[in-house]
Amino acid sequence: MGAVDAVLAAGDVGLVAEEGVSGRSAGEDAVGVGAAVPGFAERVTTVTSSPVRDILAVTSRPEVVNFAGGLPAPELFDTEGIAAAYRDVLAESAGRALQYATTEGEPTLRAALAARYGARGLPTDADGVLVTTGSQQALSLLATALVEPGDVVLVEDPCYLAALQAFRFAGARVVAVPGDEHGVDPAALDELVARTRPKFFYTVPTFQNPTGRTLPAERRGAVASVAARRGLWIVEDDPYGELRFEGDRVPWIASCPGAEDRTALLGSFSKVMAPGMRLGWLRAPAGLRRACAVAKQAADLHTPTVNQLAAARYLADRDLDAHVALVAAAYRERRDAMLDGLAEALPEGSTWNRPQGGMFLWARLPSSYDTAALLPHVVRHDVAYVPGAPFYAGEPDRATLRLCFVTQAPGAIREGLRRLGEGLRAAAGGTAGGG
Template sequence: MPTVPAPLPPIGSRLAGVRSSPVRDLLALVGNEDVISFAGGLPAPELFDVEGLREAYAQALTGDAARRNLQYAASEGDPALRELVAARLTRRSLPTEPDDLLITTGSQQALSLLTTALLEPGAVVAVEEPSYLAALQSFALAGARVVGIAADEHGVVPASVEEVLREHRPRVLYLVPNFANPTGRTLPAPRRARIAELAAEHGTWVVEDDPYGELRYSGEHVAPLAADPALADRCVHLGSFSKTGAPGLRLGWARVPRSLRPALVVAKQAADLQTSTVDQAAAAVYLARTDLDAHVATVVAAYRERRDAALAALADALPAGSSWSRPEGGMFTWVRLPDPGGTLDTASLLPGALAAGVAFVPGEPFFAGAPDRATLRLSFTTHTPARIHEGVARLGTALEAALGTVPASG
């Protein structure tokens, strides 16, 4: 008599409360030329330095170094790459030594390693409201309790930070101070100084996620949180090549205080042993041979034009009473639609927008606490100004059909 297979064990309960990212789900639209997608925070592929990267890989796979670059390597990362990244961070007002750095498979992995090292189920993480969706996923997967901090057009409000630190005693304070995802806000220097003081006073780890910091289109450079002496032993600064190089490299880094480095290295070893040796070697060749500042300047000029096109188009197309952020850099603007009755949910507007040939991300998933459902996120970096104007016009038409409103300029 054949044996009846027993049911398989259930999937781990930690995933039960982790939602799929609507951004990832909407990325399927990228290949659909009929849809202008403002959903994913995607760099413009036509600005990738394909030839420069091709030559860097060729050099990394040539000569005596080729076989070494195809071998296992140290978990901390390629020494030459860490030296080059450290020098670049130092030039950007964050003094850094190569030994301060851990190379990761994208900065998202660095965030995952930090949740492993710093968080236990039930631990509290404090985040700006709204906050980076993938960070919220990572904290949920760790079983953490996420508490939102009130923010305004300049980022988190120090008084709210102080209140959350006092009442909830979070283990980690997570911030994206430069051109935040999803809002595009930038935290001013005086607020950074006060937040550093508060974090030191309350014994809280600070995670400063800075993937967009080099993409500044207007305003003045602001020194990183990690540069504040009060945070010298308690701030982890995350960075990435995804926005200045190419996301397909999957290369990021964490600048880590000495006391935390051994734990993160062990977490890295358990996760994947090391980030791709050959990709790190090619990146080191590329940084050594390329004027990255000149490349970034080209990218910034293109994105500045696209940001300006998006802001102008929104003024022409969105319903009267709408508001949106005016980012000094980065990839996003954050929109709030008029909601006099308090019942609007932009997720309900997405099907109509898709039917009109345009995509956005509804705001609700970006909130740790009670969401403002009248919000949505738009990314302006992927498309040309002409395509942006067309996409925003489609969005305006879809909103007018759904809400029965007219554009502010109408």
């Protein structure tokens, strides 16, 4: 059995058992002598590894056209501008840049982030922002601050994978809210809030991961109304919102009447500056923000000072919006290349969406197909995608898949789709039904 087959055996994508996570103690697996050490916490044994991370681990060969990762295109990073920001910070204030900092974040960066929100119609004070080590940490901090084991957390269906991990790791009972191609159904949300009394509702309303869909403005207002009427926190994750190719910007849920005092709005530089800087932030009401700051003190004390100062310097010296516009233009070309080739690559009867921005496209094959079962066969043709099933908190749609269109140039996308079609046609005869 090859590496891909081992990871994706029986279609269970991502269920990779780490050494010692079987529930046995490490001492039992070592030399067989001496008293066994205590086993791992239950949360480690019940929360599985990320399917995306596992797929990337076995499809990292350079010849693979990888549509599986959510990786921004590295050739589009402003490496010169970022390098200059680090050089200037270290030349002018190395002692400060290499020192411990406050948990809440560097004041210059927090002020710059607040100003960016204000310029887009969401008045924000610098003290209203908590800098985090990537927006993924913000999810973990919110789960720590809000969730007791057994509490209900409501999510979109399908949902961002790493959010499902973070919430389940905190002991939450994750419940999916029904929706459609436009996003969550506010009436279904209202009914589930009344029935389950959740701690919060998590959403990526703009260019959602994994589907690429955008929640319309009227539904955002309805979600805010449900939160205000029922008593509910909203966690609004916005890592992709600046990557718009077409259409008008839709206001944040955080700006909707009724949501102002109950929304945690998350942002990130990972998709617009560089993910390796690991810089995100959390904009939230004072009480929740303070609770997350206490959780962050226990997690990592503070986000690296030098990265924060470099980002603040970049925002002061460079035009981030102009850079994002160049990135979005390139991503639009790549999206179009993928859209142009899907009809030939996917089986007859397949459907897919046309995202107005972001990084992902969502497709559904005919119902007889199981994309997890098909993946090992497709990878043998040096192309990869992410099966849709792991993104579902409830009953999965096994005919779905996620394609990331931004990492590859248009020529590579066309070649990748040719390989995808070849792999699906070769595999479909014996595996479409999950065999």
